Amino acid sequence: DAKTTQPTSMDCAEGRAANLPCNHSTISGNEYVYWYRQIHSQGPQYIIHGLKNNETNEMASLIITEDRKSSTLILPHATLRDTAVYYCIVSSYTGTASKLTFGTGTRLQVTL
Amino acid sequence: DSGVTQTPKHLITATGQRVTLRCSPRSGDLSVYWYQQSLDQGLQFLIQYYNGEERAKGNILERFSAQQFPDLHSELNLSSLELGDSALYFCASSVEGSGGAGETQYFGPGTRLLVL
Numbered sequence: 001d002a003k004t005t006q007p008t009s010m011d012c013a014e015g016r017a018a019n020l021p022c023n024h025s026t027i028s029g030n031e032y033v034y035w036y037r038q039i040h041s042q043g044p045q046y047i048i049h050g051l052k053n054n055e056t057n058e059m060a061s062l063i064i065t066e067d068r069k070s071s072t073l074i075l076p077h078a079t080l081r082d083t084a085v086y087y088c089i090v091s092s093y094t095g096t097a098s099k100l101t102f103g104t105g106t107r108l109q110v111t112l
Numbered sequence: 113d114s115g116v117t118q119t120p121k122h123l124i125t126a127t128g129q130r131v132t133l134r135c136s137p138r139s140g141d142l143s144v145y146w147y148q149q150s151l152d153q154g155l156q157f158l159i160q161y162y163n164g165e166e167r168a169k170g171n172i173l174e175r176f177s178a179q180q181f182p183d184l185h186s187e188l189n190l191s192s193l194e195l196g197d198s199a200l201y202f203c204a205s206s207v208e209g210s211g212g213a214g215e216t217q218y219f220g221p222g223t224r225l226l227v228l
Contacts, residue, residue, distance in 0.1 A: 043114065043220050045114070093215075099170060
């Protein structure tokens with residue numbers, strides 16, 4: 001499984017963009033980058049995923065570098081409710097099975 | 113709300129006992145995954161089922177077992193419980209479980225198990 005490296009914690013002012021970086025230098029060509037977040041002890045919440053191209057949905061944008069060795073999750077206008085642990089994950093699958101390997105994530109604190 | 117349901121929400125039991133955690137996947141999803149989250153280990157993949165068959169195994173102890181029923185709900189059985197089994201147990205589901213084309217897993221709210 002490709003490993004990911006994320007900063008342990010980050011702060012962001014409410015209303016500003018939160019940019020969460022992730023390194024995944026050993027990612028394989030067919031592995032996707034996923035972002036999940038976990039608010040307190042709730043179930044992980046899917047945010048976005050991508051393979052090569054940048055992606056955007058109603059929650060966030062995902063920017064993947066051309067060499068695919070790193071990515072950035074962007075929350076365009078962070079609110080207090082975005083305070084959570086954010087996990088960058090490279091999914092692994094064998095063609096018949098898949099699993100997510102969670103690291104320690106980035107604890108994002110959004111402040112007033 | 114992800115559409116994945118888990119029962120019970122909380123479970124308190126004693127060492128040596130056996131418990132069963134239940135998971136109902138999202139409508140239409142055939143694959144179910146179980147994860148364990150403890151304070152010192154983070155979120156760890158335990159096992160995956162697809163349409164009733166085991167597909168992949170992770171760090172699942174021999175004291176633990178799971179199954180997926182014809183109606184696609186899944187149960188995780190934990191036996192001979194130890195203090196260290198206290199954790200959050202999450203179930204996730206996806207359409208096929210093959211992971212192809214960036215197949216997304218959706219997580220349930222979890223079951224908090226406390227072993228005393």
